[in-house]
Structures are given as C-alpha cells and as structure tokens.
Amino acid sequence: MRAGKEKSAGRDKNREFAVIAYGFLAIFLGMIAYLAYFQAARSEAFINNPYNPRLDGFAERIVRGDIKTEDGTLLASTKIAQDGSERRVYPQGRLYAHAVGFADNGKAGLEAAYDFELLRSHTFVLERVVNEIEGKKNQGDTLVTTLDDALQRAAFDALGDRKGAVVVIEPDTGKIRAMVSKPDFDPNTIVTDWDAILASDESDAVLLNRATQGLYPPGSTFKLVTALEYMRERPKNYKSYHYTCTGSITREGYTLHCFGNAVHGEVDLETSLAKSCNSSFANIGLSLNGKDFSETCEELLFNRRLPFDLATSKSRFSLKKDAGESEVMATAIGQGKTLASPLHMALIVCAVQNDGVLMRPYLAERVENSDGGKVERYEPSVCGRFMTEKEAKILRRYMKSVVTEGTASALKDDRYTAAGKTGSAEYGNEKGKSHAWFVGYANAKGSHPLAVSVIVEGGGSGSAVAVPIAKSVFDTYFK
Ligand SMILES: [Zn+2]
Numbered sequence: 001m002r003a004g005k006e007k008s009a010g011r012d013k014n015r016e017f018a019v020i021a022y023g024f025l026a027i028f029l030g031m032i033a034y035l036a037y038f039q040a041a042r043s044e045a046f047i048n049n050p051y052n053p054r055l056d057g058f059a060e061r062i063v064r065g066d067i068k069t070e071d072g073t074l075l076a077s078t079k080i081a082q083d084g085s086e087r088r089v090y091p092q093g094r095l096y097a098h099a100v101g102f103a104d105n106g107k108a109g110l111e112a113a114y115d116f117e118l119l120r121s122h123t124f125v126l127e128r129v130v131n132e133i134e135g136k137k138n139q140g141d142t143l144v145t146t147l148d149d150a151l152q153r154a155a156f157d158a159l160g161d162r163k164g165a166v167v168v169i170e171p172d173t174g175k176i177r178a179m180v181s182k183p184d185f186d187p188n189t190i191v192t193d194w195d196a197i198l199a200s201d202e203s204d205a206v207l208l209n210r211a212t213q214g215l216y217p218p219g220s221t222f223k224l225v226t227a228l229e230y231m232r233e234r235p236k237n238y239k240s241y242h243y244t245c246t247g248s249i250t251r252e253g254y255t256l257h258c259f260g261n262a263v264h265g266e267v268d269l270e271t272s273l274a275k276s277c278n279s280s281f282a283n284i285g286l287s288l289n290g291k292d293f294s295e296t297c298e299e300l301l302f303n304r305r306l307p308f309d310l311a312t313s314k315s316r317f318s319l320k321k322d323a324g325e326s327e328v329m330a331t332a333i334g335q336g337k338t339l340a341s342p343l344h345m346a347l348i349v350c351a352v353q354n355d356g357v358l359m360r361p362y363l364a365e366r367v368e369n370s371d372g373g374k375v376e377r378y379e380p381s382v383c384g385r386f387m388t389e390k391e392a393k394i395l396r397r398y399m400k401s402v403v404t405e406g407t408a409s410a411l412k413d414d415r416y417t418a419a420g421k422t423g424s425a426e427y428g429n430e431k432g433k434s435h436a437w438f439v440g441y442a443n444a445k446g447s448h449p450l451a452v453s454v455i456v457e458g459g460g461s462g463s464a465v466a467v468p469i470a471k472s473v474f475d476t477y478f479k
C-alpha cells in the first residue's frame with residue numbers, strides 16, 4: 001500500500017516534471033524559431049539601408065560588437081553604464097581614427113563598412129534565449145581586422161604632426177597592416193568636436209581618409225608606370241634606351257628641369273629611374289603612344305573604382321590625342337592632370353612585388369562571436385593581373401637600384417631587401433612646392449613581404465622626407 005502510494009506520488013511528480021519540461025521545450029523552440037526569424041529577416045541590404053527606421057530597432061536588441069587588431073589590441077568597444085545607456089569607446093584614440101572610423105554622428109570607416117556584422121550576434125544560442133527571456137541585449141559579434149598595432153604605431157609616429165598618409169600592405173595576401181591619415185580626430189569625442197571639425201580649414205579636411213580618398217599628383221612615383229609603358233611599346237629594344245641629361249629639356253617653349261637642378265649625364269632606362277631623371281622620362285614620354293599609354297593606365301585601375309571596403313577616390317589619368325608636347329612631358333613624370341591616391345600607388349607596387357598579380361586589399365580578417373568562436377573568415381583573393389611576370393621582374397630590378405644606387409639609399413639594410421621609388425610632386429601654382437612620396441616594398445626570409453606607400457603634403461623631397469617614414473615601418477616589421 002505504502003509502496004503503491006509512493007509510486008503514485010512518483011508518477012505525479014514525473015507528470016509534473018514532464019509538463020514543466022515540455023513547457024520549457026515549447027518556449028525554447030519558440031525562442032529559437034523567433035531568433036532564427038529575427039536573424040533571417042535582417043538581410044544585409046535591409047540593415048545597410050540608411051533610410052530604414054528599423055535599423056535602430058536592431059541596435060536596441062544587440063550591443064554593438066568590438067573591433068580589434070589581428071594581434072588582439074582593442075580598437076572599439078561599447079561601454080554600458082549602470083543606467084543601461086551605451087557609449088562607443090575607442091581605447092586607442094586617434095591612432096586608428098580613419099581606418100576604424102566612428103559610429104556616432106553618422107558612421108565612417110570600418111564602423112560603416114561592417115555595420116551589419118557588428119550589429120549581428122552569434123552568441124551561444126542558450127545565452128541568447130536567456131537574454132531574450134530576461135529582456136537583456138545580446139553581445140554583437142567582434143570584427144577582427146588585418147591591422148597590426150606595432151606597424152600602425154610606427155607609421156603614425158613617423159608621420160608625426162605632418163599632413164599626409166601611410167598605407168602598409170602585404171602584397172602576397174592583400175592584407176592592410178597599417179593605415180594612417182593626418183590630420184586626424186579623436187573618435188571618442190567626435191560628437192562634441194563635430195562643429196569644430198567642420199569649421200576647420202578646408203585644406204585640413206580632417207574627416208577625409210587621405211590614404212584612400214586623398215588624390216595627389218603622383219610625381220616621380222608614376223615613372224614606374226611610364227617605364228612599364230615604354231617596355232611594352234619597345235619589348236625588343238628598351239634595354240638599349242639611352243639619353244644624355246643636361247639638367248633640363250625644352251619643347252614648345254616649355255622647360256622641364258631635373259629635381260634640384262641635377263645634371264644626370266648618360267642614362268639608360270634603369271638609371272633614369274634610379275636617379276629619377278625628369279628630362280629622360282619627359283623624353284621617353286614624347287616617344288609613347290598616347291592611346292596605349294591610357295590603356296595601360298586603365299589596366300592599372302586609373303579612372304576606375306578601387307576594389308576596397310572603405311570609401312575610395314578614383315585616381316585620374318588622361319592624355320588626349322591633341323595633348324601638346326609640354327603636357328605629354330609633364331604626364332610622363334607624374335605631373336600634368338594625373339592624380340592618384342596613396343592606396344592606389346601601394347597597389348601598383350604590390351602587383352610589381354607579387355609577380356604582376358594584384359591581391360584584393362582588405363581590412364577585415366574575420367568575424368567572431370563574443371566568445372571568440374568563428375563566424376566568418378575573409379580569405380585572400382586574386383583581384384587581377386596588372387602586368388606580366390616578366391614586366392614585374394624588370395620593374396623589381398629597377399626599383400632595387402633606386403635603393404642600391406639611387407634616391408632611396410637610406411633603405412639599405414642588412415635585415416631586409418628594399419626596393420621602391422621616391423617622388424617630389426609639384427602642386428599648386430607656386431614653384432618649388434612639392435609633396436614628398438615614397439612607394440616600395442621590402443622582403444626578408446621567413447616573413448611576408450611588405451609594401452608601403454607614403455605621402456607627406458608639402459613635405460618637399462621624397463628622398464629626404466618620405467623614405468625615412470617607410471624605413472621606420474620596415475625596421476619595425478623586420479626587427
Ligand atoms: Zn636628369
């Protein structure tokens with residue numbers, strides 16, 4: 001009897017438990033279905049539509065995720081106060097201002113480009129269910145960038161207080177390892193600083209990411225493109241090219257001087273590039289076919305959109321049929337109407353380093369959930385071919401001689417082999433004002449090669465001003 005009662009009580013307990021368990025399971029399944037619907041309904045196009053009033057609704061359910069460097073440095077995070085209010089914080093301040101961007105007062109940089117990923121949560125499903133029941137927000141996913149903290153700091157410090165930009169890329173993967181633009185801003189105080197930023201001098205253009213959106217005359221760095229075109233038009237006899245530089249060249253009453261009034265004497269194609277002889281390159285330009293030259297430039301993405309996640313400006317090249325000799329000469333040395341962004345010039349040297357193949361440049365390495373679990377990984381991908389393997393090989397040899405016996409000799413180092421091209425690009429109407437450029441790469445056994453593009457606005461000589469910035473980046477990487 002007793003045993004029977006106990007049995008019956010046990011059955012009641014079991015039934016009670018079953019009711020609770022099934023009840024819970026029903027709620028659980030309902031929550032999962034709801035979450036699945038919630039996730040599915042939020043298509044990328046939908047969330048990225050700035051006119052969509054429901055976007056703010058998603059931010060009400062998810063705490064915007066973190067942004068980090070590949071080596072784990074925290075770049076952006078959301079702090080929640082006791083009253084539940086949220087604040088976006090940037091622990092590195094100005095250091096990553098343009099690459100990371102901001103998420104208040106509109107969005108910019110990675111905050112804009114990866115808005116969807118940062119407002120999506122792949123937190124463990126049970127945790128999400130509990131959060132939903134308790135009315136708590138879920139933690140958004142983390143964006144891990146390709147940026148390297150040591151390289152970013154090296155580029156940032158080397159550029160110092162000057163206006164300009166530095167881009168650092170791995171040519172064999174397309175990973176952006178550093179991206180600096182100055183003048184910069186503090187993303188932590190972007191809301192309070194907004195009016196002052198907008199009121200600043202037009203030439204400051206603080207919010208402009210000069211690395212991707214700044215357009216500058218490429219100056220002598222463009223001689224790489226002119227040399228490439230000359231090789232293409234004279235594949236059999238470009239090696240026998242020679243010219244006697246007297247320090248200047250005159251056509252149609254227009255005289256073009258070599259930088260610093262240097263007289264380079266007898267030069268071939270390689271020494272013309274190593275010594276950056278303007279007169280010789282103007283002479284080369286006069287021999288080129290304008291239409292073919294334009295086609296080569298478009299193959300190298302002039303007048304085209306660059307394949308990149310952040311906002312970019314199109315570089316410009318134009319050489320019309322009726323262009324006069326003075327314009328042709330100026331164009332051949334990267335002056336004239338030609339304009340290029342530091343990122344674009346970096347991509348050109350990346351392709352030279354990488355046997356002519358351009359890898360798609362990218363800043364986002366992967367997306368993780370808040371526990372570090374994999375959500376998405378972005379792999380290196382081929383973007384296209386800029387030149388043949390042979391052309392790339394010849395340009396690499398020429399660029400090496402710029403370091404061994406030319407204008408970038410400061411990059412001679414036991415730890416790595418560097419190659420590149422300097423530039424001092426005249427701008428404005430005032431004679432003698434020039435931007436300092438360097439584009440190039442370095443490699444050493446056991447590490448990825450590294451390409452660097454540097455511009456210092458109004459910096460003067462590329463050799464004296466831009467090369468030391470590249471050196472600082474190389475020294476940090478190959479230490
Ligand atoms: Zn010369």
